[in-house]
Amino acid sequence: MSSIIKSVKSWFASPATETPGAGTSTQIITRDQHSISRKDISDNALKVLYRLSNAGYESFLVGGGVRDILLGLHPKDFDIATNATPEQIKELFRNCRIIGRRFRLAHILFGRDVIEVATFRAHCDDNIQQAKEGMILRDNVYGDIEEDAIRRDFTINALYYNIKDFSVHDFCDGLADLRKRQLRMIGDPETRYREDPVRMLRAVRLACKLNLTIEPNTLKPVAELSHFLEQVPAARLWEEYRKLFLAGAAKLTFQKLREYGLFHALFPATDRALKHDDETQTQAIEQLVLDALENTDTRIASEQTVNPAFLMAVMLWQPLLESTEALQQKGNNFNDAFFKSMARVLNAQNQHISIPRRYALVIRDIWSMQLRLPAYHGKKAWSIFEHPRFRAAYDFLLLRSQSDPRQKELADWWTKFQEADASDRRQMLQKTGSGKKRKRRKPRNQKRQPANKNKH
Structure with a gap:
């Protein structure tokens, strides 16, 4: 673990480049300042990244794949973010299918391997369908990469690896939180949990799986809002159940779910x-x-x-x-x-x-x-x-x-x-008596003897 911490600290050894007009918290970490290598990324994910980029679209590895490589882990799933719409993605890949109603996504199929590609999303209240409690029911409003980063759940999941120049784009101080081994929600935690109550389960899962501490403000509303999970479709929670308990930290996850009232x-x-x-x-x-x-x-x-x-x-x-x-x-x-x-x-x-x-x-x-x-x-x-x-x-x-x-x-x-x-x-x-063949007795035809009424 100390080597991982050391690797994370090395990202801050020299100042990162700020993106013009993107805000003071936005950083671009160049290839010589981070530990991500293309050999850590699956061949199928690289194919998708390069084809999108060569077609003139922005193409980034994002989320858990970036996070886990930076932590010295070996991710199995690789998600990609782009400014191409699902329809444009499908034009590039014959092995693509578009799924989802709440969030439309493109799945690129390589046999059993599935590379998920999402279009950058923006927050636009007029076009997002929400329940009165705040849960997002449908959202297909597209935006740019900065808007997409703010829409993500935790800061450590808002890290983007650019296939064009191999840099890492950090829009929400995710690298700083990785260095602290801290899980922090982007935006107001209560609002974000109301938008998607599954984020409460995800917080526990990631904290247990990656040995992170949940930042106090991120944890505070969880017990009070746990009942919002009742609004989540039961079919969706089957997949969350599998992720919670089949990720290698089931025992700790169970204990934390009970501790946090989930x-x-x-x-x-x-x-x-x-x-x-x-x-x-x-x-x-x-x-x-x-x-x-x-x-x-x-x-x-x-x-x-x-x-x-x-x-x-x-x-x-x-x-x-x-x-x-x-x-x-x-x-x-x-x-x-x-x-x-x-x-x-x-x-x-x-x-x-x-x-x-x-x-x-x-x-x-x-x-x-x-x-x-x-x-x-x-x-x-x-x-x-x-x-x-x-x-x-x-x-x-x-x-x-x-x-x-x-x-x-x-x-x-x-x-x-x-x-x-x-x-x-x-x-x-x-x-046990199974070595001997027992003769099958024929049922007796004789009448039963009357029961002894005095027998207890």
Whole structure:
């Protein structure tokens, strides 16, 4: 980290050039004063940058790609800003599609790699459609680069790398904030959060991911405005959920979301469960979630795959159990109550974070397998073991056993079964009674004996 700080400090070793007429805070940092190199930028992003520039348009790498390279990181996503309109961009690229209604963007497709290109935007109240609370509903007012910079969320995201002369344009003192390792909102934080409440989640995500401190004025309105997240489409929050918890800092993000009063807006049922009157139960619930988040961070750090459905299954496990218990009290048997609750809990969560169907099916499988894993007698053990969701269900059971000792024996059995060779597995199954074929008994036709009324 010290080398990164040193790199950032080097940008200020000599005075940057001020852009004429752009204001005293606008700086141009020449190639010899910053650490960005074209070798740090993806080939596809460079193709887009150069084609726009060669066609006579302004062409800048902007946002997270610039920020992360300056911090010594290796970004995967590269966004581009230009003065070309979406239609003009499409004329240059056959592999382009225009998306969005709220913000029209151009996506340049290179197989699975997508380079997002946005046209410089301006702030013009007469042409921006806003809700009465201030949330921007539609905005396609185009402007110049200075206006575009002011429209961005945080100062460290308003840094532009010019492909023409390899300079960095800093319009909002973003480099100074990077040097301080500080996340600061451009403009009045309350107004900017009202324009787009997701910025509150983004502030937490970036602070946790990049090890930044949220500047006090930027943080101050968050708790008070957290309810504005209810206005954000649930489908949009699915993508935010993935970014929040699958970026390698899930555990810290969870803790900060709770600290800042934002977690309830995403997972209201889980948040209520974490505030249970029974302190022991609350600790067990929290421990399950924290273990899952830590496990997710570890997997991401080791570049292992992570399915967002797994973490969602963990988050909603306690609400599922509580719903099951409530239905049992109304006369349902456990199995019926459990499976009815799966639909209830997922439907309720979809009001806040819309879970795509393919992930909802995985969540259901992980949950339902928790009822099958204890039934490892007979041929059922092989049926369970060969289920396509066995590994995810087993990992889920392992997590449960860490916070619930009652599950440890079962988790240990399945661990041993997986590690055993074919001979040892047969022996294990024989001990459960599965080694012998049982004769199927025909149902008896004899009448049942009357129950003994004196028996308790």
